[in-house]
Amino acid sequence: MTFDSEYFNLGYLDTLSYKDTFVHRLDPRVKLFVSFIFILFVVSFPKYELSGLMPFFIYPVFLLTAGDIPLKAIVKKVLFVSPFAIFIGIFNPLIDTNVIIKLFGVPVTGGWVSFFSIIVKFILTVSTALLLIAVTSFPGICEALERLKLPKIFVVQLLFLYRYLFVLFEETLRMVRAREARSFGKKGKEMKTFIRLVSVLLIKSVERAERIYQAMLSRGFRGEIKVLKIHSLRLQDVLFAIFSVIIFYAFRNFDIVSLIGETLRSFFR
Amino acid sequence: MSHHIVELKNVKFHYPDGTEALKGISFRILHGESVGITGANGAGKTTILLNLNGHLLPTDGEISIGEIPLTKKTRQEIRKKVGFVFQRPDDQLFMPTVYEDVAFGPINLGLTEEKVDERVKNALNMVGCLHLMSRPPHRLSEGQKRAVAIATVMAINPDILIMDEPASNLDPRSRRQLINLLKSFKHTKIIASHDLDLILDICERCIIIKDGKVVADGPSEEVLSNETLLEENNLELPLSRNHPRLYMRS
Amino acid sequence: MHMSDALLSPTVGGALWAGTIGTIVYCARKLKEKMDEKMIPLMGVLGAFIFAGQMINFTIPGTGSSGHIGGGMLLAILLGPYSAFLVIASVLMVQALFFADGGLLALGANIWNLGIYPCFIAYPLIYRTIVRQKISPRRITIATILSVVIGLQLGALSVVLETKMSGITELPLSTFLLLMQPIHLAIGLIEGFATAGIVIYVRTLRPDIVEDLEGVKALSSSGSLKKVLVVMAVLAVITGSAFSWFASTYPDGLEWSIEKIYGKPEISEKENPIKKSLSKLQEKTAVLPDYSFPSKGEEEAKPSWPAVDPGTSFAGFIGGIMVLVLIFIFGIGIKYIRKHKEKT
Numbered sequence: 001m002t003f004d005s006e007y008f009n010l011g012y013l014d015t016l017s018y019k020d021t022f023v024h025r026l027d028p029r030v031k032l033f034v035s036f037i038f039i040l041f042v043v044s045f046p047k048y049e050l051s052g053l054m055p056f057f058i059y060p061v062f063l064l065t066a067g068d069i070p071l072k073a074i075v076k077k078v079l080f081v082s083p084f085a086i087f088i089g090i091f092n093p094l095i096d097t098n099v100i101i102k103l104f105g106v107p108v109t110g111g112w113v114s115f116f117s118i119i120v121k122f123i124l125t126v127s128t129a130l131l132l133i134a135v136t137s138f139p140g141i142c143e144a145l146e147r148l149k150l151p152k153i154f155v156v157q158l159l160f161l162y163r164y165l166f167v168l169f170e171e172t173l174r175m176v177r178a179r180e181a182r183s184f185g186k187k188g189k190e191m192k193t194f195i196r197l198v199s200v201l202l203i204k205s206v207e208r209a210e211r212i213y214q215a216m217l218s219r220g221f222r223g224e225i226k227v228l229k230i231h232s233l234r235l236q237d238v239l240f241a242i243f244s245v246i247i248f249y250a251f252r253n254f255d256i257v258s259l260i261g262e263t264l265r266s267f268f269r
Numbered sequence: 270m271s272h273h274i275v276e277l278k279n280v281k282f283h284y285p286d287g288t289e290a291l292k293g294i295s296f297r298i299l300h301g302e303s304v305g306i307t308g309a310n311g312a313g314k315t316t317i318l319l320n321l322n323g324h325l326l327p328t329d330g331e332i333s334i335g336e337i338p339l340t341k342k343t344r345q346e347i348r349k350k351v352g353f354v355f356q357r358p359d360d361q362l363f364m365p366t367v368y369e370d371v372a373f374g375p376i377n378l379g380l381t382e383e384k385v386d387e388r389v390k391n392a393l394n395m396v397g398c399l400h401l402m403s404r405p406p407h408r409l410s411e412g413q414k415r416a417v418a419i420a421t422v423m424a425i426n427p428d429i430l431i432m433d434e435p436a437s438n439l440d441p442r443s444r445r446q447l448i449n450l451l452k453s454f455k456h457t458k459i460i461a462s463h464d465l466d467l468i469l470d471i472c473e474r475c476i477i478i479k480d481g482k483v484v485a486d487g488p489s490e491e492v493l494s495n496e497t498l499l500e501e502n503n504l505e506l507p508l509s510r511n512h513p514r515l516y517m518r519s
Numbered sequence: 520m521h522m523s524d525a526l527l528s529p530t531v532g533g534a535l536w537a538g539t540i541g542t543i544v545y546c547a548r549k550l551k552e553k554m555d556e557k558m559i560p561l562m563g564v565l566g567a568f569i570f571a572g573q574m575i576n577f578t579i580p581g582t583g584s585s586g587h588i589g590g591g592m593l594l595a596i597l598l599g600p601y602s603a604f605l606v607i608a609s610v611l612m613v614q615a616l617f618f619a620d621g622g623l624l625a626l627g628a629n630i631w632n633l634g635i636y637p638c639f640i641a642y643p644l645i646y647r648t649i650v651r652q653k654i655s656p657r658r659i660t661i662a663t664i665l666s667v668v669i670g671l672q673l674g675a676l677s678v679v680l681e682t683k684m685s686g687i688t689e690l691p692l693s694t695f696l697l698l699m700q701p702i703h704l705a706i707g708l709i710e711g712f713a714t715a716g717i718v719i720y721v722r723t724l725r726p727d728i729v730e731d732l733e734g735v736k737a738l739s740s741s742g743s744l745k746k747v748l749v750v751m752a753v754l755a756v757i758t759g760s761a762f763s764w765f766a767s768t769y770p771d772g773l774e775w776s777i778e779k780i781y782g783k784p785e786i787s788e789k790e791n792p793i794k795k796s797l798s799k800l801q802e803k804t805a806v807l808p809d810y811s812f813p814s815k816g817e818e819e820a821k822p823s824w825p826a827v828d829p830g831t832s833f834a835g836f837i838g839g840i841m842v843l844v845l846i847f848i849f850g851i852g853i854k855y856i857r858k859h860k861e862k863t
Contacts, residue, residue, distance in 0.1 A: 007574075010617050018405075021857070039624045044529045047687050051835035054842040061846050065853035081619045085523050088682070092689040103836060111689065118525050118687060125524035125622045132623070133616040139365040139405070141616070150540075151547030153559065158609045159365050160563020165570060165613070166407040167359050172571040194577035195716035198588070201575075202721055205568040206728055209561040211360040214324050216560065218353045219421065220345070220377030223556045228369050261838025363560065 007169045009077070013130065016069055017137035023067035027237040028140035029147055034059075034244045035132045041248045042124050047114045048100065051258070055251040056124055059244070063131040074134075078126050082119075089118040138162045139228075146227050156225050164208070172201055273300050273335040273350065273428045273457060275321070280330035282320060282481075290316040292481040293330070300428075303458040305468030305489060308478035309503035314461040315356070317478065318433055321459070322353045334429070349378065352422030352456075356433040358414035362406035367398065367417050370406065374425040392424035393417075396450060412443030419450070429457040436464050465507035469493055477502055521614075521629050522678055524622030528685035535681065536627030542635065543608060546601040558602060566606045569594060570613065579709055586709060591637040592667045593714045596646060597728065600638040607634040628681055636673040641666035654730070656719045663718060664711030668704065675703040 017024075023031075038059050045053060064071060096111030133141065139159060146155040175197055250256070275298040282291040290313050298304050306314050319325045320332060323344030332339040334347050355361045364370040371392050375385040393399040396416040401409065409417065415435065422430070435451070436444045444467075451458065451471050462468055468475055468489055475492040477485040479502055485492050493499065493507055524532070550558070569590035576585040590610070594603035608630045614620040621629045649662035679695045682688055722729040 013617050040529050051839035054839040057846050061850040065850040077619050085525050095689040122525035126619045129623050130619050153547050154605050157562040160560055161566035161609050164564050164567040168567040168571040191577055198572050199717050199720040205564050209564040212363050212560040213557050215361045218348055219374040257838035258834040260841050261834030264837050
């Protein structure tokens with residue numbers, strides 16, 4: 001991804017995260033918890049499981065639709081990061097050549113089944129991670145982490161990172177453009193120029209941090225930063241959590257999919 | 270309130286690498302005065318301001334604010350009465366939302382939650398940004414950032430406002446709004462700027478710094494019509510001086 | 520290289536998360552004792568800097584392709600191990616959430632792989648040792664390149680082990696290693712060189728950044744040795760329990776991979792006593808409750824090489840498609856409800 005599109009992508013998801021929908025209003029702890037449990041369940045499927053994974057799409061679909069997140073954005077991002085999973089996963093069909101099932105008379109090897117299992121797991125987990133931030137906002141996640149008893153200093157510097165991410169991106173963007181404007185070809189991207197650019201950016205960042213520290217001091221900072229806690233657990237949050245976990249458990253332990261399949265088959269006999 | 274006099278007595282300052290930035294600055298600002306500090310780039314304006322808020326300490330001479338001498342020990346107390354607005358709002362707005370940034374000062378003053386909330390809402394109201402309360406700072410325009418930065422210090426209820434280039438990077442409308450806002454404040458104001466029209470508009474008194482020394486200190490009207498003086502300091506006549514008929518001040 | 524959720528099993532992922540969180544808590548505690556409060560905004564800003572810095576490309580000499588730096592070692596050098604670990608964790612977290620780099624479960628593993636080795640092994644044992652006596656551009660270069668290379672090698676090795684232990688991929692251990700290690704050796708050399716260049720150049724302009732910034736410098740040699748031993752012990756326990764689980768539940772798989780590597784089917788006999796003790800160890804150290812969820816509600820059907828019990832039958836196939844259709848309709852329904860609500 002080029003610099004510009006990285007920055008745009010970051011800003012886009014960030015903007016989405018400040019929308020106001022039912023999902024956005026859910027307590028961030030609950031969303032974090034449910035998403036994490038979701039991933040655990042998905043990932044716990046054995047390697048040849050494919051159809052059992054399908055019901056799990058309901059969670060990302062729910063987040064997407066109820067959270068008013070554009071499908072295209074998520075799909076684009078999932079596609080963009082998929083090469084790695086495909087690259088590793090593709091070895092499966094190459095190595096595992098035992099036929100384990102015949103679909104419509106066509107033999108399918110275990111390798112292909114496990115490959116698609118990886119792909120489906122990948123889509124489920126990646127889209128959930130993206131949707132989590134798209135419906136929660138980064139400060140929301142930080143609030144959840146602090147409430148889950150993660151060390152305060154970790155959360156505080158996370159918030160600072162987030163705050164200055166965009167600022168630094170823009171500053172870097174300006175420098176990179178300036179380099180582009182006078183590079184006239186490949187010369188500008190040499191190691192030496194790179195080292196200079198990054199070093200200057202580093203020093204500027206340190207100086208900025210020093211100014212921020214002064215601004216903090218000038219408003220009475222004495223070592224403690226309060227992280228604002230806006231959310232409190234409501235009934236709907238708890239219900240959502242319980243309901244989700246029950247559904248995931250059911251999907252994981254009861255073969256609903258085959259049931260539906262059998263029912264369909266009996267219809268058409 | 271009338272005790273809050275800002276006084277510099279022969280203040281000298283040099284940086285760790287030896288550069289002499291201030292070579293003996295003296296002036297006295299009375300309660301309620303609006304004073305502009307201007308001069309060429311590198312003359313020492315920002316250094317003076319940083320000294321006034323105790324971020325830098327004079328290497329010689331004395332600063333007293335409200336008759337309390339400024340030292341390492343007293344500066345935190347003094348800062349409770351001084352609202353310092355930095356040159357770049359991005360350095361000043363470091364919390365995840367506008368509300369939290371404005372609340373930062375009052376919280377550190379030790380106020381109760383209700384009091385803090387009151388201060389925050391009043392301050393944001395004062396600058397016309399109450400509706401931006403839950404926004405993250407990186408989603409604000411330059412003008413909004415400036416306004417919110419001012420709110421962050423107003424929430425402390427300072428007696429003295431110190432500002433470094435408050436209107437730089439603002440479009441004319443935001444600039445005009447800022448000027449009107451500052452004119453409505455009754456606080457003592459010390460403003461460092463190159464925007465001579467702004468100084469003329471807001472400050473009745475103007476100090477020119479050259480090479481770390483005071484070279485002019487008087488009513489803005491006078492100081493900023495002295496063409497020779499201005500040109501010696503890399504400055505020019507304010508636009509409103511050049512075309513008095515076109516730029517009538519209200 | 521970032522791990523992905525899809526290639527990870529809950530046990531391995533969970534174990535590494537436990538390790539990572541433990542380390543975060545440990546670092547926070549250390550910083551609380553000794554840190555200069557100035558560090559707080561600095562850590563955040565440098566995290567943002569690393570993020571932005573990763574966006575700047577340079578051409579790799581000789582290949583013409585472009586690369587970028589990771590930054591873990593740079594952070595360790597500038598901030599010291601404890602702060603650096605927290606910053607690395609933060610950067611990876613932002614990457615996982617906003618850029619889908621890795622996943623939420625794999626995040627724990629990624630933080631471990633990219634954070635532990637530079638901060639708690641390479642930095643104290645290699646960088647500081649070389650630079651402590653005398654600091655000079657040449658020493659910095661050697662120390663940095665060595666640290667980065669070793670840090671990345673250990674990280675890459677971890678990725679391989681974690682993936683294999685999760686048992687999702689068929690990629691044989693040897694092939695995997697052959698892919699990962701040399702690539703990361705090359706990456707390490709380049710990144711090491713770039714990092715050294717940055718440290719040296721920054722040092723000429725602002726030596727205080729390179730030499731004084733560490734809020735908490737690594738402890739004296741006895742302290743850091745103890746720390747390293749603790750880390751190694753933790754590593755051993757985690758890999759041990761994960762590995763033993765792998766061995767006891769996929770006994771055939773382990774033999775199979777060993778067979779592939781050594782090509783000797785007779786090894787299986789030797790494995791037996793080892794297998795027994797490994798499964799005993801696994802029972803004792805199993806941290807995650809209920810790791811294995813029965814997939815058909817009856818007995819635990821765990822796939823074993825080569826006889827496979829497919830989780831996909833024909834009915835499953837049809838049912839799967841039906842389920843997707845149902846979910847699609849469900850989604851449309853939600854969208855409709857929401858639009859309806861907005862109008863009222």
